[in-house]
Structure formats: structure tokens, C-alpha cells
Amino acid sequence: MITISDVARHAGVSTMTVSRVINRSGYTSAPTRLRVERAVAHLGYVPNALARQLRSKRSKTLALLITDITNPFFTSVARGAEDVAGDHGFGLLFCNTDESEEKEIEYVSMLIQRQVDGVLLVPASLSSRSMGLLRARAVPVVVVDRRVRAAGVDVVRGDSEGGAYQLIRHLLSLGHRRIAVLAGARSVSTTLDRVAGYRRAFVEAGLKPDRDLVRYGGYHAAEGYEMAMGVLAMRRPPSAIFAVNNFIAAGALAAARTMGRRVPDDLSIVAFDDLPTNWLADPFLTVAAQPAYELGQRAAELLLERLEGDGKRRARSIVLPTEVIVRRSSGPPARGLAA
């Protein structure tokens, strides 16, 4: 391995001068700079980031922990964060926690050991233990997409409650009254907020939602399928389903098919999170779409501000609006199911 002192020797200067040339820090005369640059090129010198980081106590690395790398919502978030980090000369470490708090904690410990400068965290649960670990080490954190119980943390997320509220209003206005909610885990804020939005829409309309129509499970298609089969098999099945994320919606669509329900004729389905156009030969679902890429961007920007502004600015909470896109999966209820 070629080190800075090899370059120094070759250029007939001290290592310090080489360091100054590489980092454009301090003054160097044009001729020596040139000699150094020649030597660097000639030897093919590449600085060792590890040594640099050890010395300077900054790793120029952020980490992003997401809960499902196969979900395009999160990959969009990742791209947003990656682009911003890259523009500021920071590397970004992706970690996939699979909705598991254990994995999350494992990753966080690893990241602390690796001295990452900051963490973007989609927490697997409301009461994230990893927040405590990070705080103990004074590692700046921005929570993304979901809330946590811990106070005084920066958060960047979409308006779950509002999006759900609008989707349900849409269904109510079409005449639906029995609307099922297929949700994720009770320990995740987005699930809670979306169910809350559902409830508010009902209450404001002077209606009382049937508690039995609210099901909790998980964020995958298989779970969506199970939950949908459950509600569709009820004595008084719902005329509409609100899937709390995109994968659950896919499961619900599959269940509708196996139960012989046509969408939207026999059953309306609406969901949170749009699918990327890459997927959709034919966009079909009525959704509340979140600006995923922007979520990632804003979160990374906020984190970088915290790092640079040496600051104890108070925690900020950024809530990005959600856009309801009405498509063909929602329509008026079939006769006899409305009331």
C-alpha cells in the first residue's frame, strides 16, 4: 500500500505538505503543489479514509435504516437520502431491518462502532430501544416515516392521519359505510395514525365504525391476504377495504379474486403508498401517495444541518402532505351493501 509518506519522499517534501495539498487546507506554493500532485499521480496514491477518519474523528458517513428494502416506498426514500448525502460528500450506509427491533439494535450497535456521523432511522417500533443507544453516544438521529415515543427528536414523515382521513372521506362520499381497515403492527405509528384518520372520518360523519372491521397484521402481501380473507368471510362483509400500505393492498386484491369479488363492482379497495410507474402497466388503485423521495431528501438535509450547525437547535418535525389519487379500484358500493 502506498502511503502519504511515500508520496512525501517522492516529492521531496514532508507528509504535512502532502496532506495540505490533498485536502486543499492551508497554504502551499504552486511549484511544491505541482510536485506533490505529480508524485500522487505517478505512484497512484489513494488516501486511506480509515486513518483519516480515525484522526479527524469524523467518518463522513451517514446510515439509513429501513424496514423493508423490497418495498419501493423505502427504496425511493433511500434514493432521496443517497442523493443528498452524496452531494455533501457523505457516504450512506443502507441497513435493512426487516421490521425487526432486534436487527435494528444489532445494526445500530455496528454503526456506533463504525463511528457513523449520523443516522436516518425508520424505526421498527414506536418505542425504539435503539434511540437510547444512539443518544447515549450522542449520535445525531433523524427519524423517518414513523414517529417514536422519545421526545426531542427530529422527524420527517408523511401525513398518515390526513391521508387516511381523505381516503375514507372519499369512500364515505361514494356511499360506503362498512369499510374494513387492514393494518400493520400496533407498535408502528403509521398504522396507528392511519387507523386514527379512518376513525376521525367516521366520527365527523356522525358514524360509528365497527371495531371488528379493523384488523392488525403486518405489512406484507401474505398478511394482507389473510386479513382480507378474514373480513370478506364475515357475515356482513365490508363493501370497501382500506389497506394501510401498498403490499397489503396487493394481498387484498388477491383475496378479492379468490373470493370472487370484482373490484370495484363488488368491493372497493384503497391504499396508502403508490406503486412506482415502473410496476404498473395499468395504474389501478386509488391511493394516498407520499412523496417518498422527498422524504429521504428532507431527512438527510435535516441530519446534515444538525451535523454542520454545531447545534442544539430544538427538534423539528416535518410532516409532508399526502396526495389522494382516485383511480379505478374505488366506486360506489353494490346495491344492498351501502347501508
Add this chain to the structure above:
Amino acid sequence: MITISDVARHAGVSTMTVSRVINRSGYTSAPTRLRVERAVAHLGYVPNALARQLRSKRSKTLALLITDITNPFFTSVARGAEDVAGDHGFGLLFCNTDESEEKEIEYVSMLIQRQVDGVLLVPASLSSRSMGLLRARAVPVVVVDRRVRAAGVDVVRGDSEGGAYQLIRHLLSLGHRRIAVLAGARSVSTTLDRVAGYRRAFVEAGLKPDRDLVRYGGYHAAEGYEMAMGVLAMRRPPSAIFAVNNFIAAGALAAARTMGRRVPDDLSIVAFDDLPTNWLADPFLTVAAQPAYELGQRAAELLLERLEGDGKRRARSIVLPTEVIVRRSSGPPARGLAA
């Protein structure tokens, strides 16, 4: 920050002993080990991975460069690689090159600076310049999913030629004769191999494919749409389309819809790469499915072998079979289009 010498002082031993306890290397008596562990717990000591890596010259980190993080094929590869790396105590750095050689080179330079122990590379192009950079630094590489021109490199990929061959045989056996290929970039081996498979199927059947039916573009839905619109507008349009990846297929489906072609009645569509079940309310496309997760696993295993086996074993090339799954998007051609 609490360092190893704080722990040593607290436990009344040397730093070396602490190091041995932490790393379970060398001998330590039970009582001193206990004292050290107490001190570690008491002080909340966390080893600094940077310092450790600098000293030991191994970062215990691999990197995976993929060309499109939004494509579930690659995220599956990523999970496979991640799981294997994690099991062996290695971290995995994800990098998204967006099919850009420039970005690829930027990332590779960054990774070299960061002293990663090995790289899993989905090359943006056949003649990957980054291979040279990596080799110059003697960084072990396993090429994934695609071939490169450079010789003597480990490769793990799916059988593109064979999969394409089978898909086309399937279409030929249904009676199709005018089959369009919507491909990616000419500089990518998977595109080349899949087109080659297409050609072989024709040649073996004693037929000559129309060169004008082979279109090159890119791997995204938008490009698939454009290419499909192109062939569907021909004077003698194809009765079937072979999309070289899943996103192109989505674009082709969209194009079929805007052109008013029903699939499979008026137009058959087959594609490479399946979509994950999370996506598919209703699996519809006839595809050649690659074992993406396993691709990632095998690649990571091979890389780790190279790292551990101190070895100049000759380069291996692992080609995993591809499975053709016939679904509803392919059927016999409409009357009058067959011949």
C-alpha cells in the same frame, strides 16, 4: 469517548488484555476476563471499529454495487448478499449506480479509499473500467448478474442465453413467427445474451429473425413503452414481444393497452425476471425467473472464500439455471398473424 485504555485502567490490566477479552483471542484467565467484562459494562465501552480496522488492515466490510435499487430483482440479490455477509460478521455497503459507469467509478474509488475487503459488482457495462481500479489495488471482486470482458474474474449470474432460448421456443411452439425483442443497452451482457438466446431459438427452428424486430433501449418501463410503441406501429407488427427485463415488460403492457392490443389475444408478452409476489395481485406474465436471492448468496459466499482462502484459486464462473413459468400473457397468435 471511552477507549480501551480507560477500560484497562478501570480493570487494573493492560490494554492488550482488554483487547484479548473483547476479541476472544489468545488466553485469558477467568477472573481477569470477568474483571474486564465488568469494566466494559460499567463504562459502557464500545470498541472503535475504525482504529481496529486501521491496525488490522481489514475492514470486515464488503460492498455491493447494483445498477438499480428500485428493481426488485436487485433488491433480492442484495438481501441474499446481506444475509451471507452478516452471518460471517461482515458489513455490507450498498451502492446504487443507476446504470452509470461514471457513478460506478466514483463509488469504486470511494470504496477503495475506505478499504473495503471485497466488492460484489453488477457492472454497468461489459468493459467496466472500475474492474481495473479494483485490480490495481488487489481488491477481490465477484461480478454478479452480468459478464465483463476482463478475464480471470469470478462471476455469478443467471443463464440469460438459456432462459431467452426457452422463452422463444415457447412462443415458437405456440405458432408465433414475428417476435420482437425489447432489449436494454448493447453494452450490457444480459441484453446481449438474451438476444443471442432469441437468435439461437430461431436458427434451430430453421427460421430467420427479422433484424428490425430487435430494439435496444434501456431497462426502464418508459423505454420499454417507447420500444413497444415502435414495434407495434410497424407495418407488419409482431404477434409476440419478448421483454428483456421486468420493467420493460411493464412498459410493453402499457403500450399494448394504449394501442388497443389485448394480451394475450392480440399480442403475447413474455419477459425475463419475475415480479415478487408482494406486487402481484394476479401473476400474469410468462417469465424466465432467475433465482435472485441465491445469486446474491452465492456471490457473497464466493467472495468470502476468496478472502479467507488466501487464494489464487483460478476464477470460477457460476451460472444458475433460469426457470420458465408459463402464465396467461402468452398464447397462440391471432389468426393471420402466425405466418
Add this chain to the structure above:
DNA sequence: CTGTTAGCGCGTTCAG
């Protein structure tokens, strides 16, 4: 079984 010595490759500090 444990401690000492000597760096890994860099950048900070303070003299020149």
C-alpha cells in the same frame, strides 16, 4: 496467562 513495545496512516500543533 499477561504486559511492553511499536507502529497502522493520517492530521493537528506549533515551531520555524
Add this chain to the structure above:
DNA sequence: CTGAACGCGCTAACAG
């Protein structure tokens, strides 16, 4: 404008 000395936190290589 440049260099010498030092140390970041840790572990390899030796003693003992």
C-alpha cells in the same frame, strides 16, 4: 509557506 513531533484507538509481535 513548510516541517517535526505527537497521538487518534487499537492490535501484532514479542517477551516474560
